[in-house]
Ligand code: HEM
């Protein structure tokens with residue numbers, strides 16, 4: 041990526057540049073956030089010719105404030121990732137999904153599908169989620185080791201969201217591939233489809249995300265045509281095809297964008313909560329032993345795993361009017377970024393925030409955001425993580441990390457690309 | 468401060484944090500899977516609990532009415 045200018049770099053507190061994917065890949069962001077919370081809770085992180093600059097928000101209360109004022113801090117000018125630019129690579133202006141939509145249209149679109157995501161809907165799906173989990177775990181039974189990400193943690197969210205959308209199993213690997221390209225675009229591993237000399241460059245990242253979006257959207261245009269020709273009752277795509285907002289049917293672009301969001305948001309986050317959860321449990325053997333001895337602690341352990349891993353590093357907003365946060369003036373048109381891992385370790389909110397405590401109470405973490413854009417899939421994500429660990433620790437009580445995790449280079453997704461594990465007790 | 472509270476049914480998605488915080492005031496109804504206010508006037512003794520529900524509601528669906 042193009043470096044920020046030396047003058048701009050000189051303004052960074054302790055030289056911390058949150059545009060650097062490397063900081064997150066090395067898992068060094070928590071120390072950076074600790075310093076920022078103490079010394080520079082609202083600071084300007086300068087951009088470059090290719091990246092927007094932004095006000096960096098690291099305090100829990102500031103994330104609450106921004107999330108709860110969706111008219112003042114809007115989502116339609118970009119929500120981050122992809123180098124924090126707008127419009128994101130491969131996605132022109134025009135059709136957008138709910139995550140980049142503002143009130144009043146936002147809630148109308150969200151209500152088209154939100155009944156499928158309520159706690160009750162999740163409860164009804166639980167037996168299915170457990171069955172899928174067992175199918176996944178059956179595939180690695182009898183083995184000594186596996187890549188936990190490729191074979192386990194990524195497979196459950198993929199099956200759940202693809203199942204809800206009515207996609208046949210033969211298409212799931214393609215969805216996995218597309219979402220990796222879209223959200224992992226900055227990581228050389230997912231740039232396999234660009235020319236070799238572009239791999240690892242900014243252009244390589246842009247092309248990769250664009251290619252992923254183009255392929256995913258093309259796929260969904262075909263699915264849509266199929267659903268129109270052969271209507272189905274219950275899947276999310278069919279619901280969107282039949283839906284109206286303000287007396288108008290959704291356009292093809294609206295529906296495709298919605299489907300794209302559901303697949304990306306459903307996949308790229310939950311898998312990292314599961315992978316990150318296994319890592320943190322292995323790193324804290326006493327907490328793990330407590331959980332294995334007392335499985336009823338699982339729901340609260342899941343909340344702590346979510347707080348600890350914060351699978352999404354940030355969301356961004358744009359101010360629509362001059363305003364102030366913590367006394368700092370923010371001008372209309374400027375970006376702010378909400379850093380979830382920082383809010384989730386804010387000393388003002390959490391006792392002993394650097395302690396992993398599976399019985400932490402209260403634990404009102406912001407891993408799913410809050411307010412207007414509160415994660416639509418939170419109930420499913422919680423159920424998936426819980427059921428996966430219930431089954432995993434029951435069937436593989438001795439599972440251990442067997443080598444360093446390979447982490448994603450991204451300041452957007454707290455990703456684990458590969459995680460070697462030993463499934464059985466060491467002999 | 469006024470002592471009436473309401474749940475915006477457009478925003479509520481039945482997460483139940485409100486009922487957990489102030490069961491005297493909020494009730495989750497099966498028929499629509501949403502939260503309903505069951506007290507016309509919230510007594511002073513319960514305002515702190517309602518404030519907590521307002522803070523915790525993931526969808527920002529609860530507010531005091533003046
Ligand atoms: C542990 C897993 C997950 C985490 C940490 C997570 C995190 C988030 C966060 C922080 C937001 C808020 C965005 C904002 O304020 O701008 C969000 C929104 C969203 N999430 Fe999740 N998510 C997870 C799983 C899922 C799943 C499984 C699905 C779908 C099945 C999903 C679908 C969505 C959608 C559709 C939105 C946009 C909501 C809106 O803009 O109204 N997420 N997610």
Ligand code: SF4
Pocket residue numbers: 474478479480481482483484485486493501502523524525526527528529
């Ligand atoms: S906490 Fe909010 S979203 Fe949940 S039931 Fe109560 S009002 Fe509805």
